[in-house]
Amino acid sequence: MANLRELSRKDELLTGGHRACAGCGAPVAVRQVLKAVDTPVVVGCATGCLEVTTTIYPYSAWNVPFIHSAFENVAATVSGIEAAYRSLKRQGRIQRDIQFVAFGGDGGTYDIGFQALSGAMERGHDMVYICYDNQAYMNTGIQRSSATPRGAATTTSPAGRVATGGKSQYRKDLTAVMAAHDIPYVAQTTISHWNDLITKVRKAFAVEGPAFVNILAPCRLGWQIDSADSIEICRKAVDTCFWPLYEVENGVWKITVKPKEKKPITEWLRPQGRFRHLFKPGNEKIIEEIQADVDRRWEMLQKRCEVGGAGMMPRE
Amino acid sequence: MTGNEAVAEAMRQVNPDVVAAYPITPQTEIVQIFSTFVADGLVKTEFVTVESEHSAMSATIGAAAAGARAMTATSSQGFALMWEMLYIAAGLRLPIVMPVVNRALSAPINIHCDHSDTMGARDSGWIQIFSENAQEAYDNVIQAVRIAESRDVLLPAMVCMDGFIVSHGMESVKLLKDEEVRGFIGGYEPAYSLLDVDHPITVGALDFADWYFEHKRQEAAAEVPVAEVVRRVGEEYGKLSGRSYGLFEAYRLDDAEVAVVALGSTAGTAKAVVDELRREGVRAGVLKIRLYRPFPGDEIVRVLSGVKAIAVLDRSDTFSTMGGPVFIDIKASMYAPIYDDSVYDDSVHGPVRGSTHDRDARDTGARDTTQRPVIVNYIYGLGGRDIDLEQIRKVYERLQAIATTGEAGQCVSYLGVRE
Numbered sequence: 241m242a243n244l245r246e247l248s249r250k251d252e253l254l255t256g257g258h259r260a261c262a263g264c265g266a267p268v269a270v271r272q273v274l275k276a277v278d279t280p281v282v283v284g285c286a287t288g289c290l291e292v293t294t295t296i297y298p299y300s301a302w303n304v305p306f307i308h309s310a311f312e313n314v315a316a317t318v319s320g321i322e323a324a325y326r327s328l329k330r331q332g333r334i335q336r337d338i339q340f341v342a343f344g345g346d347g348g349t350y351d352i353g354f355q356a357l358s359g360a361m362e363r364g365h366d367m368v369y370i371c372y373d374n375q376a377y378m379n380t381g382i383q384r385s386s387a388t389p390r391g392a393a394t395t396t397s398p399a400g401r402v403a404t405g406g407k408s409q410y411r412k413d414l415t416a417v418m419a420a421h422d423i424p425y426v427a428q429t430t431i432s433h434w435n436d437l438i439t440k441v442r443k444a445f446a447v448e449g450p451a452f453v454n455i456l457a458p459c460r461l462g463w464q465i466d467s468a469d470s471i472e473i474c475r476k477a478v479d480t481c482f483w484p485l486y487e488v489e490n491g492v493w494k495i496t497v498k499p500k501e502k503k504p505i506t507e508w509l510r511p512q513g514r515f516r517h518l519f520k521p522g523n524e525k526i527i528e529e530i531q532a533d534v535d536r537r538w539e540m541l542q543k544r545c546e547v548g549g550a551g552m553m554p555r556e
Numbered sequence: 557m558t559g560n561e562a563v564a565e566a567m568r569q570v571n572p573d574v575v576a577a578y579p580i581t582p583q584t585e586i587v588q589i590f591s592t593f594v595a596d597g598l599v600k601t602e603f604v605t606v607e608s609e610h611s612a613m614s615a616t617i618g619a620a621a622a623g624a625r626a627m628t629a630t631s632s633q634g635f636a637l638m639w640e641m642l643y644i645a646a647g648l649r650l651p652i653v654m655p656v657v658n659r660a661l662s663a664p665i666n667i668h669c670d671h672s673d674t675m676g677a678r679d680s681g682w683i684q685i686f687s688e689n690a691q692e693a694y695d696n697v698i699q700a701v702r703i704a705e706s707r708d709v710l711l712p713a714m715v716c717m718d719g720f721i722v723s724h725g726m727e728s729v730k731l732l733k734d735e736e737v738r739g740f741i742g743g744y745e746p747a748y749s750l751l752d753v754d755h756p757i758t759v760g761a762l763d764f765a766d767w768y769f770e771h772k773r774q775e776a777a778a779e780v781p782v783a784e785v786v787r788r789v790g791e792e793y794g795k796l797s798g799r800s801y802g803l804f805e806a807y808r809l810d811d812a813e814v815a816v817v818a819l820g821s822t823a824g825t826a827k828a829v830v831d832e833l834r835r836e837g838v839r840a841g842v843l844k845i846r847l848y849r850p851f852p853g854d855e856i857v858r859v860l861s862g863v864k865a866i867a868v869l870d871r872s873d874t875f876s877t878m879g880g881p882v883f884i885d886i887k888a889s890m891y892a893p894i895y896d897d898s899v900y901d902d903s904v905h906g907p908v909r910g911s912t913h914d915r916d917a918r919d920t921g922a923r924d925t926t927q928r929p930v931i932v933n934y935i936y937g938l939g940g941r942d943i944d945l946e947q948i949r950k951v952y953e954r955l956q957a958i959a960t961t962g963e964a965g966q967c968v969s970y971l972g973v974r975e
Contacts, residue, residue: 280753284618292762300758305750308760309617309644316611319604320576320618320626321750327573327602327624334751356614359607 242438247275251303258301260293263467265457265474267294268431269372270343273455276441280304281339284318286348287311289379289459290372312352315360315369318342322365339445340367346387347377350414361421361450368444368451371414374459382462386412389482390533391526392514394462399517405526406517410533418452419488427487429496430456432474436485436496443489456483464513473511480508481538486545493544502538505531559690559722562729563629563655563715564589566697568599569737570653573624573744576604576615580634581667582719583657587629609634613641620650621759623749625701627652631719632659635673639680645712646681647775648759651704652712655697658820658871659719660939668940669719671819672872675881681775683713683782684849686819688805690727693717695799696846698732701741702789708781710747716848718821720940732797740796779850786847803852805844806859808834812841814955815860817886818869819845822936822943826869829948840952845882853889860886864959866931867951869943869971873935879968883933890928930964936971947972 253274260267266289274281282305285291291308294301309317318340328334342360344353349371357369376394377383384397390410393399397407415428424447427440437455444451456477458470465473477483478497482505485497506527509515518527557565564586567575575594577587594603602619606612612628619626630638635656645652656674660666674684685700687693696715704713717723732740748757763771783803794800807827809815816826823844833840843860860866870880878884934951937943951971958964 282622282750282753295758295761297761297763297767300761302758303756305753305756306758307618307621307750308762309614309648310640313611313614313641316606316614317618319606319611320574320615320620321622322618323574323576323602323604323615324619324622324624324626325751327600327619328622328751330602331573331600336751336753338751338753355607356611359611362607363605 242276242435242442244434247438250275253281253303254294255301255303258294259296260289261461261467263458263460263470264289265374265431265459265470266290266345266372268470269370269437269455269457272431272434272437273341273370273441274304276438277339277341277445279337279339281341282307282321284308284314284321284340284342286314286342286344286353287379288345288348290343290345292379311348313356314342314344314348314353316356318367319360319363319365322367340365342367342369344369344371345378346371346373346375347385349373350386350412358421361418361423361452364449366449368441368453370441371452371454372457373454374457374462375411376459376462378459378462382459387414390530391509391518393517394514404517404520405523406514413537415452415454418454419493422491423450423452424448425451425487425489427452428454428483429485430474430477430483432471433478433485433497440487440496443487462514464516465511469511473508476503476508476511479503480505480534482508482534484538484541486541493541495541495545505534557690557729558585558724558726559693559717560585560657560724561589562690562694563697563717564593565731566694566737567627567655568593569732569734570625570627570698570701570741571599571738572601572627574602574604574616574619574626576606576612576619576626576628578606578609578612578630578634580609580631582659582723583629583631583634583655585723586655586657609637610641613638613645616652617641617645617648617650620645620652621648621749622751623746625744627654629655629657631657632661632667632673636661636676639677642677642680642682642712644760647771649710649775649778650712651710653697653700653704654712654714655693656714656716657719657723658716666939667719669721670871670938670940671716672938674714674716675872678849678881681711681779682849683709683711683847685713685715685786686846686848687715687717687722688821688824688844690717690722690725691729691799693722694729694731695793695797695801698737698740699789699793699801703782703785705744706785706789709778709785711778711782716820721821730797736796740793782850783847783852783855801846803847803855804859805842805846807842807844809841809843809859809863811839812862813839813864813959814866814952815841815843815863816867816869816948816951817843817845817882819848819871819882822869822871825943825945826948829945829952832945832949833952838952838956848882851885851889853885856886857889860929863929865955866929867955868931868933869951870933870935871937873938879933880935883931883968887931890931930958930962932958932964932966933968934971935968941972943972
């Protein structure tokens with residue numbers, strides 16, 4: 241359990257003065273993640289909003305060693321850094337204990353970066369991969385990604401005169417896909433639940449080997465919400481079970497925050513401009529289908545947690 | 557031993573901190589042999605078996621940015637998949653060394669030798685060194701470490717050798733002792749490291765229009781001293797091994813009237829033809845280019861200036877209707893000195909830092925349009941098509957006719973193809 245007072249006294253490893261939008265979820269996620277690390281940390285970052293807003297030459301918002309090389313390869317780049325660390329440590333050329341964290345948005349993680357991520361996790365590099373999931377290619381102007389939820393209007397899945405429903409596919413359940421890699425730690429969390437987030441990230445850093453944490457982090461521009469509402473909208477994602485908070489520790493599935501009362505999905509959809517068209521007459525069925533999908537997935541998650549993970553035996 | 561075995565031995569002796577690798581024919585053997593060195597504890601290397609060549613180069617970049625001596629190896633499609641990251645390795649000024657076993661590019665798929673793969677990245681900012689045989693491939697890998705890591709340079713370097721012809725052909729190769737290699741390359745002390753957590757650095761920042769151009773200009777300036785460093789390292793290596801290296805090999809060129817220019821194993825075949833022709837009284841020579849990027853155009857023009865007719869053999873095409881890449885480079889170099897400081901106004905363009913080009917460079921007769929040699933191009937050997945002594949002899953016969961008449965005829969031809 242993290243103590244807010246203690247956390248607030250820790251150094252800011254991502255400083256203010258970066259150029260992310262007011263209300264952006266990504267720097268909030270990063271600051272919370274870095275508050276959870278105690279040992280020195282090296283950060284890798286995929287191309288995306290986080291990278292471009294924090295490293296505009298000749299400035300850098302990072303108070304820790306930082307590398308960005310390309311869009312799809314942060315997991316591979318950090319694999320190389322971690323391999324160098326292991327090699328140099330074995331040779332006695334460095335003594336310090338260092339942690340490694342890779343940040344990617346949903347585009348650089350669910351889509352183009354998926355291969356490198358899967359490879360790095362399979363190889364067992366001792367790193368924490370953080371996906372800040374804002375559900376579209378926000379950096380390039382809000383194009384749909386495989387993390388974009390069904391019904392969302394983006395610039396490549398617009399709500400038009402004929403196709404009135406926005407994106408027609410459901411989002412990829414990447415957290416479950418990562419759990420299927422059978423790595424020591426996988427979790428899903430969001431910035432509104434800072435304690436849940438920090439507890440999970442601490443666990444992720446504590447394990448030996450790879451860990452993956454998927455963090456829902458709003459893009460106020462893409463979601464078309466007010467800057468002040470970023471945290472509130474994440475709470476709604478949890479309360480409606482659109483974004484359940486859970487972890488898979490050594491193969492054992494566990495829901496970490498169970499909403500007292502499961503709210504209807506409209507509470508998550510209605511405040512966001514990207515879902516506005518769904519509330520127009522004729523689109524009722526889409527909302528019903530989204531609700532049914534959320535219910536189905538929530539049921540599935542609960543069952544997985546009841547049996548400790550879809551029949552998976554915990555590791556010794 | 558084979559070229560692949562020789563290169564793997566060189567890598568064992570270099571003993572890099574990190575090797576990231578993905579298999580591809582005909583390179584596979586290099587990392588396969590190297591993995592047994594790792595498994596047998598003969599190297600201190602952390603061996604990262606990545607899931608693609610894109611990740612191989614990405615991990616190598618990460619390792620190099622972390623201050624490690626890092627290597628990978630590839631061929632063909634794998635090289636092409638790395639393409640995006642090649643520019644990033646050079647732009648970040650990371651002294652990575654990569655053996656490349658040259659192989660054709662798809663489509664159609666073909667596993668055999670040509671130079672299409674590395675020619676595709678000739679403008680990526682990497683140093684490119686070509687090897688004629690297994691001995692040179694071995695020697696070049698060791699020298700490439702010194703060249704890339706030179707503080708005047710700090711650029712990645714690839715060592716190219718011909719797929720199957722060199723990679724799988726058996727030759728006797730003289731190896732240095734492990735401690736000789738260790739002494740020659742020395743320890744590696746990076747200027748910056750991501751693992752120096754007390755002095756955090758930001759690598760790979762975003763440049764807008766206010767800085768990108770300056771950083772690319774610095775990258776271009778870093779290429780200028782490469783030739784001098786290659787020459788210096790080649791001489792020093794000669795003292796150690798008895799095998800000295802320069803930017804190119806000018807074989808019987810001093811008094812030559814006709815010459816063939818080639819890269820890689822074909823240069824060896826051409827040298828054999830030249831020996832025969834010389835016995836017949838023909839003044840023939842070969843220019844074997846070793847350092848292809850950065851291109852030592854001024855030096856090459858100087859050494860070719862007395863030749864009357866030249867045939868450039870290109871083992872790849874540019875599909876530009878302009879001929880092969882080496883041909884285009886040499887033709888361009890013959891037109892005017894590249895860094896002629898008499899026409900270069902520092903106050904307007906900024907200085908050419910570290911330039912080794914002297915004012916004499918522009919005084920060669922070759923720059924005079926009336927005296928420029930006649931130059932023709934042959935595209936040959938694509939996809940592993942053999943080139944034999946008889947074909948090269950025919951090239952020289954044509955060059956003799958050109959030297960007599962001064963008429964080139966068709967500028968670009970395809971040698972050994974069924975038309």
